[in-house]
Amino acid sequence: MNKIVEKDVINIENMIYEFYEKEIMLDSDLANLYNVETKRINEAVKNNPEKFPSRFSWILTDEEKNNLQSKFSTANISSMSRSNPRVFTEQGVYMLATILKSKKATEVSIRIMDAFVKMRHYIKYNEQLLPRKYLLLEEKVDSNTKRIDELFDKFNPKVITKNSIFYKNDIYDAYSVLMEIFKLSEEEIIIIDNYAGKELLDILRIISKKILIVSSNIDDTQKKKYLKQYNNVLFIKNDSYHDRFIIIDRKRVFHCGASFKDLGTKCFGINEIENKIEIERLVNEVIRNCSIDN
Numbered sequence: 146m147n148k149i150v151e152k153d154v155i156n157i158e159n160m161i162y163e164f165y166e167k168e169i170m171l172d173s174d175l176a177n178l179y180n181v182e183t184k185r186i187n188e189a190v191k192n193n194p195e196k197f198p199s200r201f202s203w204i205l206t207d208e209e210k211n212n213l214q215s216k217f218s219t220a221n222i223s224s225m226s227r228s229n230p231r232v233f234t235e236q237g238v239y240m241l242a243t244i245l246k247s248k249k250a251t252e253v254s255i256r257i258m259d260a261f262v263k264m265r266h267y268i269k270y271n272e273q274l275l276p277r278k279y280l281l282l283e284e285k286v287d288s289n290t291k292r293i294d295e296l297f298d299k300f301n302p303k304v305i306t307k308n309s310i311f312y313k314n315d316i317y318d319a320y321s322v323l324m325e326i327f328k329l330s331e332e333e334i335i336i337i338d339n340y341a342g343k344e345l346l347d348i349l350r351i352i353s354k355k356i357l358i359v360s361s362n363i364d365d366t367q368k369k370k371y372l373k374q375y376n377n378v379l380f381i382k383n384d385s386y387h388d389r390f391i392i393i394d395r396k397r398v399f400h401c402g403a404s405f406k407d408l409g410t411k412c413f414g415i416n417e418i419e420n421k422i423e424i425e426r427l428v429n430e431v432i433r434n435c436s437i438d439n
Contacts, residue, residue: 201237236317243347316409335392340404
């Protein structure tokens, strides 16, 4: 596992450029990572404009393109292309990962989230547990290590706390923390949200755990399309719940102040319920009310 993480970090690092005080990736490099044509990347943006505001992704001007090539001679910019390349910030890369649905895209999505987040976690909090080769690498290539740490600062989502507050436009952080909560599960995730839709399913398709979605508004067409390709979600129609909850392995419960389709559009919070009696009561009530097998 460590060899894979190390390779992923180096590959992704070489494809990220610090440009005008932003960390960006080129559409051609992302195409190589996702194993698709560059035009597929740009089609994803064109077909989902609401996910790519100008601060997430934009097409370089001639001046920006020339400056990028001047600063980074190895930048993957084709001289044969009739149009300027599109670039993505870290938020744009994450949004792109929720759209592309090939097997390769799923693998890359996991690499982006796991390689960056886990490696940063190891370096900052478990340095003494790192394999010796990482410590030697830090001594030999200090400048590269500093560069990687800067990249982690850009890509690392908020650490899960018992009380996480997100503000308007904190879309990337909100979805990143949501993924971190889902990754706490070893067996089962129960999601209660009356407006669970495509935005949530785009995330759930890369999760290999058993997932139950409890909602009063289930789009049958969307449900059929999802189940035709993926079999990790059981949809349960029930209108007994107003708020949004995430139940992890029937042991931990998170309360979410916004529907998953609206994360980051307004200020909201995600809080972990600590009262064990209330956790057990809610879990038992959901199991009974939704006829879920024990």
